[in-house]
Amino acid sequence: MRPNDHPEIRLAHRDDAQAIHAMLFEIAVTTGSEDKFKSTPADIARDGFGDQPLFEAMIATDDQKPIAVCLYFPSYSTFRGQAGLYVQDLYVAPSHRGGGFARKLVALVAKRAQETGKAYIRLSVDANNLIGQRFYEKLGMRPADDERIFVLDGPAFSALAGE
Template structure:
């Protein structure tokens, strides 16, 4: 088992996920999707997570939160890069704490550890996105003195749109 990371929160510890945690990670992803009313969008499989989180090329890392030795939450994150600052950053893709354990400081503990990790890894920033309707999360982030980036709009290409743009790419690789 991976090393437990002690926290200031009584009865809570964190640890980095290992390959055998893939079913737990997938369960947390599904719980988060259900909370966000996006269950129909989850197509991730255990095999995909194993390959992309623990395979030869690791695209993200997962931090697990335990309360009284029970897994109660996770944070999935990866490095990005700020060209303006010339340094890496950490992008928090998902943060989830099970409903019965919210309000105990577990989310704050996860974010606090990621903030320290960003400092330890010489990152310029820690950033994430939040759904506009999730006022509880937005209030939580404001309480941490996090600042919304209102002047930025996220764009996304997926599926057929992604293929269409790739097929019209002027810098073809063939």
């Protein structure tokens, strides 16, 4: 059976937490990061759909089956003097890749950003994900070659926070 040409794409809600979590796990599998993947569906439900949501997500379904997700949260650029959105995760099921769903999801996130007074989208992409990099460039995004992402977590985070 061929997937629908027009799946439903909407803002995710609490009932989508399990499906969102499953798609995020697929990203971890694809990037060989299963050992780093620690979140649970309860984390997604609590942090995305609680009293003070830390993120939003657009979700696509085909015949009510989740097929894609774009998870994002607010960002602020002191250099721009403007707010934006940071896309944390973008996933499309293999059965639906190449159908324009990723572009539609990012376009809806851009529209959501614009409607809420935000002026840009930022994201990072795995250094080895050349297909993803080409996709983002086709959207009009450009790499920030003058920046590097640094992470502070685990024991180093605890030690610094304890100073």
